[in-house]
Amino acid sequence: MTDTDTVTLTLDEVAALSRAVLTRHGLAPDHVEAVTETIVAGERDECAAHGVYRLLVCINTLKTGKVSPDAQPVVDDVAPALVRVDAGGAFAQLAFKRGVPHLITKAKASGIAALALNNCVHFAALWPEIETVVAEGLVALAVTPSHAWVAPAGGRKPLFGTNPIAFGWPRPGPFPYVFDFATSAVARGEIELHRRAGKPIPEGWGVDGDGQPTTDAATALAGAMLTFGGHKGSALSTMVELIAGPLIGDMTSAESLAFDDGAGSSPYGGELIVAIDPAGFLGAAAADHIARAEAVFDGITGQGARLPSQRRYEGRVRSLASGVHIPRALYDDIRALLD
Amino acid sequence: MTDTDTVTLTLDEVAALSRAVLTRHGLAPDHVEAVTETIVAGERDECAAHGVYRLLVCINTLKTGKVSPDAQPVVDDVAPALVRVDAGGAFAQLAFKRGVPHLITKAKASGIAALALNNCVHFAALWPEIETVVAEGLVALAVTPSHAWVAPAGGRKPLFGTNPIAFGWPRPGPFPYVFDFATSAVARGEIELHRRAGKPIPEGWGVDGDGQPTTDAATALAGAMLTFGGHKGSALSTMVELIAGPLIGDMTSAESLAFDDGAGSSPYGGELIVAIDPAGFLGAAAADHIARAEAVFDGITGQGARLPSQRRYEGRVRSLASGVHIPRALYDDIRALLD
Numbered sequence: 001m002t003d004t005d006t007v008t009l010t011l012d013e014v015a016a017l018s019r020a021v022l023t024r025h026g027l028a029p030d031h032v033e034a035v036t037e038t039i040v041a042g043e044r045d046e047c048a049a050h051g052v053y054r055l056l057v058c059i060n061t062l063k064t065g066k067v068s069p070d071a072q073p074v075v076d077d078v079a080p081a082l083v084r085v086d087a088g089g090a091f092a093q094l095a096f097k098r099g100v101p102h103l104i105t106k107a108k109a110s111g112i113a114a115l116a117l118n119n120c121v122h123f124a125a126l127w128p129e130i131e132t133v134v135a136e137g138l139v140a141l142a143v144t145p146s147h148a149w150v151a152p153a154g155g156r157k158p159l160f161g162t163n164p165i166a167f168g169w170p171r172p173g174p175f176p177y178v179f180d181f182a183t184s185a186v187a188r189g190e191i192e193l194h195r196r197a198g199k200p201i202p203e204g205w206g207v208d209g210d211g212q213p214t215t216d217a218a219t220a221l222a223g224a225m226l227t228f229g230g231h232k233g234s235a236l237s238t239m240v241e242l243i244a245g246p247l248i249g250d251m252t253s254a255e256s257l258a259f260d261d262g263a264g265s266s267p268y269g270g271e272l273i274v275a276i277d278p279a280g281f282l283g284a285a286a287a288d289h290i291a292r293a294e295a296v297f298d299g300i301t302g303q304g305a306r307l308p309s310q311r312r313y314e315g316r317v318r319s320l321a322s323g324v325h326i327p328r329a330l331y332d333d334i335r336a337l338l339d
Numbered sequence: 340m341t342d343t344d345t346v347t348l349t350l351d352e353v354a355a356l357s358r359a360v361l362t363r364h365g366l367a368p369d370h371v372e373a374v375t376e377t378i379v380a381g382e383r384d385e386c387a388a389h390g391v392y393r394l395l396v397c398i399n400t401l402k403t404g405k406v407s408p409d410a411q412p413v414v415d416d417v418a419p420a421l422v423r424v425d426a427g428g429a430f431a432q433l434a435f436k437r438g439v440p441h442l443i444t445k446a447k448a449s450g451i452a453a454l455a456l457n458n459c460v461h462f463a464a465l466w467p468e469i470e471t472v473v474a475e476g477l478v479a480l481a482v483t484p485s486h487a488w489v490a491p492a493g494g495r496k497p498l499f500g501t502n503p504i505a506f507g508w509p510r511p512g513p514f515p516y517v518f519d520f521a522t523s524a525v526a527r528g529e530i531e532l533h534r535r536a537g538k539p540i541p542e543g544w545g546v547d548g549d550g551q552p553t554t555d556a557a558t559a560l561a562g563a564m565l566t567f568g569g570h571k572g573s574a575l576s577t578m579v580e581l582i583a584g585p586l587i588g589d590m591t592s593a594e595s596l597a598f599d600d601g602a603g604s605s606p607y608g609g610e611l612i613v614a615i616d617p618a619g620f621l622g623a624a625a626a627d628h629i630a631r632a633e634a635v636f637d638g639i640t641g642q643g644a645r646l647p648s649q650r651r652y653e654g655r656v657r658s659l660a661s662g663v664h665i666p667r668a669l670y671d672d673i674r675a676l677l678d
Contacts (some may be wrong), residue, residue, distance in 0.1 A: 082620055084620060139582060242478070305491040305493040307394035
């Protein structure tokens with residue numbers, strides 16, 4: 001790609017672009033800041049699908065009227081180790097920001113705590129939230145349903161969302177151990193890309209309306225996606241439906257898709273974040289055991305295998321040093337949102 | 340199989356057999372009771388690998404001297420929502436029994452709580468413990484490392500255990516939603532059975548010492564097993580190593596295997612059990628949302644897919660009605676332990 005095919009921006013310029021676009025489309029200032037932090041984090045880490053591209057997704061959802069542009073999150077301190085935040089139908093980011101100080105305080109006081117976000121619109125990856133909690137020295141787990149696109153193992157009809165599971169563990173230095181993956185075999189966008197390119201999809205990504213394996217992208221999109229890992233991935237996806245749905249009084253992926261009602265908006269519903277304080281179990285010895293955990297990571301990288309967020313962190317270093325490179329066509333599409 | 344090939348026992352007779360064998364080999368009475376409950380549960384649910392067969396495994400471990408026959412668990416109330424139980428090198432069952440009332444009390448008081456078992460020998464599945472917690476109306480998650488037999492995705496050397504993840508959710512009626520699976524592609528015993536039978540194993544179960552895929556069972560056992568679900572299963576297995584190892588001040592699977600030092604005993608180390616009280620998030624509305632979750636299960640079974648514990652529950656009904664059927668050769672091997 002030549003220089004003329006991309007636009008190079010500093011992270012401050014990315015943030016300014018995000019603020020301008022979101023503000024232009026009526027998002028309230030505190031929501032603009034919270035969403036912008038997530039957009040900048042995605043672009044900074046070279047996650048193209050979670051960077052400025054997501055501005056298009058956000059604006060699309062705003063245009064459907066399926067997201068509140070200005071609802072103020074309401075924090076409800078429901079139990080010594082639990083806190084709920086009602087996002088009031090707005091994007092999840094501000095609700096998370098308002099809830100996370102409570103989560104951290106409770107986890108440090110009780111040893112373990114959970115934060116439920118309710119009634120929010122989800123368009124982002126979970127790892128920025130995981131990193132926020134882990135930066136406090138806590139271990140973190142986060143899950144959320146999405147839209148019902150994925151069939152259970154042995155089934156044929158969409159029931160589960162792509163239902164990501166994200167986890168983080170504090171490490172010495174700036175880069176924690178973090179993973180964040182969909183429990184679907186692949187992201188729905190990946191199948192869309194194959195459909196646009198007219199390319200077959202590998203077996204295991206989806207089934208047709210009769211539950212038969214298909215390698216045709218359009219057939220899989222009209223039928224159902226599959227989970228990763230067969231019946232085990234299907235069980236994990238079920239768990240996500242339950243603990244970030246009914247457990248916190250919020251929608252399942254099927255209910256989220258029904259709520260969307262064909263509008264094409266981002267998933268709507270809840271999210272559960274659990275935080276555990278190593279010092280709660282171990283007191284002053286926690287630091288020694290966190291250091292001892294490094295042997296696990298050394299055991300992975302020492303045999304040439306990769307850690308889950310390694311590529312993101314490499315991208316982060318590059319972006320902080322020399323900015324980010326956005327495809328010009330995408331940049332132009334985003335700039336057009338300012339007209 | 341003809342009647343002469345099996346021995347039919349009532350569950351009381353299974354319990355009496357288990358008590359006799361364990362007592363004969365020096366296990367202290369309260370440990371005998373706790374281990375027997377687990378053995379009976381496995382046989383009752385027609386999990387052949389976790390029923391009376393496990394008596395052979397227990398006695399083998401007792402003979403290695405790698406398990407304490409009589410250590411008394413020590414409960415340590417470390418934080419408002421955390422409790423640790425030091426098993427003192429004995430089997431995990433009694434430590435769990437001593438710790439679980441504290442876990443339940445703390446989960447109901449705080450909304451979420453965690454129980455860490457330390458320094459225990461593990462030979463059993465996790466679902467009996469999950470069912471105990473879920474019977475109190477709580478949602479439960481349990482994980483434990485094992486021996487380092489499994490390579491990380493992209494690697495070739497054993498680092499992880501088979502690292503099971505178990506989860507439970509309360510349902511109306513006697514049968515909760517429970518899953519309990521190894522994060523390895525299959526149980527190690529499954530590969531052993533293929534080796535004994537001289538049968539090839541499917542690709543994806545293991546690699547040779549150079550990390551190359553193999554369909555030879557002996558080569559995989561000498562090389563490394565693989566996780567289910569590629570890099571996602573590998574990430575989950577890493578999480579289990581961390582949260583049921585260093586987080587609770589206990590061994591990783593590599594450390595457990597080193598501790599075994601070739602003796603062939605069961606894995607040694609910790610276990611983490613997390614419990615969440617739906618009433619903590621939802622108060623009096625919890626029952627309505629637990630009922631609403633039934634739509635997820637109906638969505639699975641309604642399209643002909645199975646729930647994870649369905650086969651176990653069907654076996655349970657049969658066993659409670661008409662006893663269990665134990666292969667005569669196995670029964671004779673167990674009876675021989677009484678000589």
